[in-house]
Amino acid sequence: MSTNLSIKLITCLVTAVAFFPCYSQSFRILGFFPTPIYSHQVPFFNLFDQLVSKGHNVTLLAGFPLPQSNVSHYKYIHVPPVLDMKAGNFNPRTLSWLSFRGYFLDVRKHSDFCLYVMSRALANPITRAFVRLDNSNFDLIISEMTFCGEAYVALAHKYNAPIINFMPMGYQAAKFLLFGDLVHPSLAVDQRFAFTDQMSWFQYVCNVVGTVQDLVEERNYYLPKVEQVIKSEFIYPGSDSRPPVESLITNISLTLLEYDPVKFGILFPVTPNVLFSGGLHLRPSRPLPPQLDKFVNGPGKNGFVFVALGTILQFSHFERYVTDAFVQALSQLPYAIIWKVNVKVNVSDNFLTGEWFPQEDLLGHPNCKLFLTHGGIHSAMETIYYGVVPVILLLFLLRSSQL
Ligand SMILES: *[C@@H]1O[C@H](CO)[C@@H](O)[C@H](O)[C@H]1NC(C)=O
Ligand SMILES: *[C@@H]1O[C@H](CO)[C@@H](O)[C@H](O)[C@H]1NC(C)=O
Ligand SMILES: *[C@@H]1O[C@H](CO)[C@@H](O)[C@H](O)[C@H]1NC(C)=O
Numbered sequence: 001m002s003t004n005l006s007i008k009l010i011t012c013l014v015t016a017v018a019f020f021p022c023y024s025q026s027f028r029i030l031g032f033f034p035t036p037i038y039s040h041q042v043p044f045f046n047l048f049d050q051l052v053s054k055g056h057n058v059t060l061l062a063g064f065p066l067p068q069s070n071v072s073h074y075k076y077i078h079v080p081p082v083l084d085m086k087a088g089n090f091n092p093r094t095l096s097w098l099s100f101r102g103y104f105l106d107v108r109k110h111s112d113f114c115l116y117v118m119s120r121a122l123a124n125p126i127t128r129a130f131v132r133l134d135n136s137n138f139d140l141i142i143s144e145m146t147f148c149g150e151a152y153v154a155l156a157h158k159y160n161a162p163i164i165n166f167m168p169m170g171y172q173a174a175k176f177l178l179f180g181d182l183v184h185p186s187l188a189v190d191q192r193f194a195f196t197d198q199m200s201w202f203q204y205v206c207n208v209v210g211t212v213q214d215l216v217e218e219r220n221y222y223l224p225k226v227e228q229v230i231k232s233e234f235i236y237p238g239s240d241s242r243p244p245v246e247s248l249i250t251n252i253s254l255t256l257l258e259y260d261p262v263k264f265g266i267l268f269p270v271t272p273n274v275l276f277s278g279g280l281h282l283r284p285s286r287p288l289p290p291q292l293d294k295f296v297n298g299p300g301k302n303g304f305v306f307v308a309l310g311t312i313l314q315f316s317h318f319e320r321y322v323t324d325a326f327v328q329a330l331s332q333l334p335y336a337i338i339w340k341v342n343v344k345v346n347v348s349d350n351f352l353t354g355e356w357f358p359q360e361d362l363l364g365h366p367n368c369k370l371f372l373t374h375g376g377i378h379s380a381m382e383t384i385y386y387g388v389v390p391v392i393l394l395l396f397l398l399r400s401s402q403l
């Protein structure tokens with residue numbers, strides 16, 4: 001008995017010693033988030049926080065630093081978070097998947113939207129200098145590459161490193177085909193459609209057409225344009241021998257799909273290189289900053305409504321009458337209003353307006369009665385997590401399936 005025990009003990013010790021170097025090894029990790037959209041950066045903070053605290057050498061190129069990291073093995077490269085839609089004569093208001101027309105005819109607009117976002121992000125002088133001149137070595141690259149960031153896969157070639165890819169959406173045939181999925185319209189509903197996985201005959205026909213259209217658009221228009229962006233921006237020693245963008249995407253080691261099939265109730269099959277990771281960014285709410293705390297316990301003590309439509313679409317994109325209609329409608333509610341709005345509005349003391357609010361901490365506050373949201377994937381998951389009643393304004397680029 002006791003020999004048995006000591007053998008077990010020794011095995012344990014040997015195993016521990018043998019594997020110790022593995023556990024104590026620190027890897028060099030690049031987080032590449034040049035797309036200056038807040039909601040597409042903050043969700044990764046939890047992960048990067050953990051990587052830094054476990055001692056990995058993390059370089060983060062992003063628009064927002066980690067909340068509290070002040071250690072020598074964390075390097076932050078700041079890119080300013082501006083995305084001036086007007087500069088490209090671009091109006092996100094024109095993107096709509098709301099109408100039947102929108103489902104099928106606006107696909108090109110979505111391609112152009114992504115190409116615009118990607119080119120703008122890479123044209124930033126800081127990002128450009130990093131892409132061309134940085135000569136460090138990395139063991140792993142973490143980025144958001146299959147949402148308006150396909151060009152960033154070139155980094156895998158530059159650093160000869162594997163990629164972990166965040167994907168903030170549901171099923172999209174063209175991307176899943178590259179991941180090695182068996183793309184079949186009877187198994188998976190394109191995220192554009194508000195269908196469940198129990199499609200009617202008519203819905204099935206729409207899904208077949210939508211799937212084929214997505215595949216054709218990706219191959220004939222989108223990826224060739226992405227290739228051009230890569231050719232003009234990713235210039236570094238050895239870039240001549242870079243494989244085409246399709247093989248680089250196919251070679252992505254792991255995709256973390258920010259989708260939760262259980263919460264959203266729509267199932268689809270995935271290959272082993274795709275993991276459902278919806279809700280990775282969720283965390284218990286934290287206490288509010290003093291000014292907000294005063295408001296929610298003052299005018300908001302009987303409850304408040306939080307109004308926030310995400311980061312891309314701003315009230316300045318709307319005609320004035322839309323904002324006025326919001327003022328009129330919100331003024332009639334028997335609650336205080338906290339409103340994320342970037343234009344001047346003439347409202348009573350019952351309102352608190354500002355360009356940014358700590359959304360999760362507000363949603364987690366017990367006085368929050370209602371969330372008026374655009375229904376983006378992170379907001380949708382937060383709504384479920386904090387148990388707040390949502391009212392969803394379907395505006396654009398939305399996976400109606402997650403609602
Ligand atoms: C980070 O650490 C340095 C050196 O220890 C210190 O001078 C600096 O104030 C710290 N910054 C923050 C934001 O805590
Ligand atoms: C990580 O960073 C620290 C501090 O900058 C450095 O001393 C160490 O060599 C780095 N480790 C690796 C694996 O690059
Ligand atoms: C695929 O990734 C592996 C591991 O990072 C790398 O060694 C290989 O060269 C890549 N192949 C292509 C075609 O990019």
Ligand SMILES: *[C@@H]1O[C@H](CO)[C@@H](O)[C@H](O)[C@H]1NC(C)=O
Binds near residue numbers: 346347
């Ligand atoms: C703001 O609204 C109040 C009450 O509706 C009105 O009396 C006031 O003139 C308005 N101010 C401006 C600058 O429009």
